[in-house]
Amino acid sequence: MATDTKAVMEKIVALCKRRGFIFQSSEIYGGIAGFWDYGPLGTELKRNIKDAWWNDMVQNPPIGPRGKEFQMVGVDCSIIMNPKVWEASGHVGGFSDPMVDCKECKARFRADQFSRLVIRQINSVPKTIDDLRSHLEDVEPKADILAEDHFSDPQEYTKQICSALRIKKPTFEALTISGYAAGGSGSLGILTSDKNEQFSYRQVPVLLDSTSKYRCPRCNGELTEPRQFNLMFQTYVGALQDASCIAYLRPETAQGIFANFKNVMDSSRVRIPFGIAQIGKSFRNEINPRNYTFRSREFEQMEIEFFCTPEEHCTDDDVTPMEWYEFWRDVRIKWYESLNIKSDKLRPRQQEGDELAHYSKACTDIEYLFPFSDETQELEGVAHRGCYDLSQHGKHAKGKEDGFSIYDDERKAKYVPHVIEPSAGADRFTLATICEAYTVDESRPSPEFMRFHPRLAPIKAAVFPLVAKDGMPEIAEPIFREIKKLYPAQFDSKQSIGKRYARMDEAGTPYCFTIDGQTKEDNTITVRDRDTGEQTRISKESVGNFLREKLSI
């Protein structure tokens, strides 16, 4: 990576902290990896981004291909859903198992094909892995259980462990396993309750038999240690922490939309083609969060699921799914460009061949070249998902092979709608906006400034009396009060005018109005442009109109 872009990233991070865009979460306690807070300016910026998206995609969407209008509606779904949702979507099944990779041929296998969970009970909880290992050598195993059972049949697994540890089943409440990723040893957390419902928690060290004694069945190569691949955060619904109460924080907002597809169709008089949009938090327990806010464990998505008629049911007049896909791809690219992501750093990339999910007919990642990497990183994926999602939920929820099919009166046909999914990261676009806006011009007295699109700027205008005397503050204050009725604005009469301009430059405020000596004579004030530093005079009565004109882009 070029060191100059790395240095730029550090400057951006420093500015974001200095001016209150982004803070590390829980910083006073040493932080927590993968979580971030937005400060006062960052909160406004992100809110503006979400508002712009909601306005441009949902409330006032563009006209479709061939001049076709379509409907867009919104939902706001719960973060915790019935766990069956995630079984249907494939988030539980496909990626919940610890996996091992062959170091030679790169093949991947489920770890339970190679490993057994060996449970030894010792009295105290050791402090370190090395401690644990030395303890384990001295203690006879109490159980030797195929690790697979934990995932394929949690209740049976629980029973086996209870029996091995002589815990009577009725008092057993919960079981957590940790340590697979730590190289094969870890602990079982066991919560029990007695007759009086007094809870107690204890930890039992366990050893997952090393995979090093196994070889790759395909090429006889060396295998890695098992690694846990489920990125979903788990929690328990209800006071009892029973395995049957396990639920997940959603890893994407899309499934809430699919799960409500019928509800929306039945309640809002929408007709195919139409879209359902949602903005909301999602959670992924990333193994290795990195690159500032780019890969966070808690993040916000802006997703559209657009439902359209499958090609085989389209009349000549209908827009095909592939046309809708291309339409949304282009709409989304133009949207970023319209909000000042104009540099060649914005790079749409069509996925090819193996990269596509098996159900996906086409997908474009809209990528941006952040200063922290030599490679472009995904801001948004626009995917043609066929009928996969609605079919999956149809099978799991209704037991029907044809999924959530609808009867289309106009086309006299029954079908499962196809889905085009533009799925954008609100935090990623916020970060891209910050990186793109960050500008250094050494010829300026205040070299660093943020060239935000006026629509996204956290503060739209500032009002300054040139000096805090001679009646200037008294003229400035009413002007400020008028402006803040219209737009987020700031008033500042302290310190030198240059320092006040510099502060607004770093906040990315597009316009500063200054009341000076001439104001009293001819009622004009100066407007300073953030990007050029140029000043022009306008009458103080026209400030509102000036801003309305400049900001209604």
Next chain:
RNA sequence: GCGGGUGUAGCUCAGUGGUAGAGCGUCACGUUGCCAACGUGAAUGUCGUGAGUUCGAAUCUCAUCACCCGCUCCA
């Protein structure tokens, strides 16, 4: 997850075993007439956290947390 590096004021950093520091920023007062001006003053520190060694630790040792870099991972 592995390996390497870093952690002292809001920021950038100095401080190698003996009183916690500088510049910038922030705030106050004064001054100031258009771009981080000037003067005076002030506030801001669990020296990342915890243990150990020592008469004494920001400094040495260990652990831990966070961040950065490289692998790995990113459905």
